[in-house]
Amino acid sequence: MVLRIVSDNMPSKQAVPCEATLEDLYLYYFPTEEGDSRMELFLLEHTKLWRKRIVKICVLLCFIYIVILGNILSFQWFSFGSSGDYTSAFGNNFDGYGVIRESQEYALNFGEELTDETLQQLVRDYQQLEAAGMEKELEKTDWRIINSWLGTLYPELRETGTYQTMISYVNTDKLTGFYEREDSRRLKIFLENSGQVGAEKKNVCFIWSRM
Secondary structure (H helix, E strand, O other), X not given: OOOOOOOOOOOOOOOOOOOOOHHHHHHHHOOOOXXXXXXXXXXXXXXXXXXXHHHHHHHHHHHHHHHHHHHHHHHHHHXXXXXXXXOOOOOEXXXXXXXXXXXXXXXXXXXXXXXXXXXXXXXXXXXHHHHOOOHXXXXXXXXXXXXXXXXXXXXXXXXXXXXXXXXXXXXXXXXXXXXXXXHHHHHHXXXXXXXXXXXXXXXXXXXXXXX
């Protein structure tokens, strides 16, 4: 009768070492007695795996990829996602990339250069979509940016007694001189930042107007 014993120590003086089999390996690392560790084999293989440089490099690259991709998706979600998702903590749908593409295609309809006519058409389209109740279509018009332009460059057209945004009610026929107003705004900011006031400011404005 032959008895096979899996042990680190010699169980008897009459015991003879023999070649180990897969069964012996399994019984050694996964003992059935309660309290014995069942994770030794896993930890051993895990340690061997992490000793390889290629594994460390691959894990690092995956981590960097996840961080960068996560930041891009988060930026698109928070900044460009369509509004109206009340189940979201940020109030935006997770469709930022689609909204960006729709906005780009919509902008291409007006050519590559922004003129008084294209600005008027952009505002007119927004007002028509809003009047028709097409709130979903308003996302592609970049109305928030256009509305900020109107408030900055055409302050005299703002109505203080209304709750509506400026782009909703402004008279499009009065939206002229876009680039002239933009240049004037930049000049004003430059003079304020450089501390030029009084007669010096008037001289600079006069020279600018003659250019």
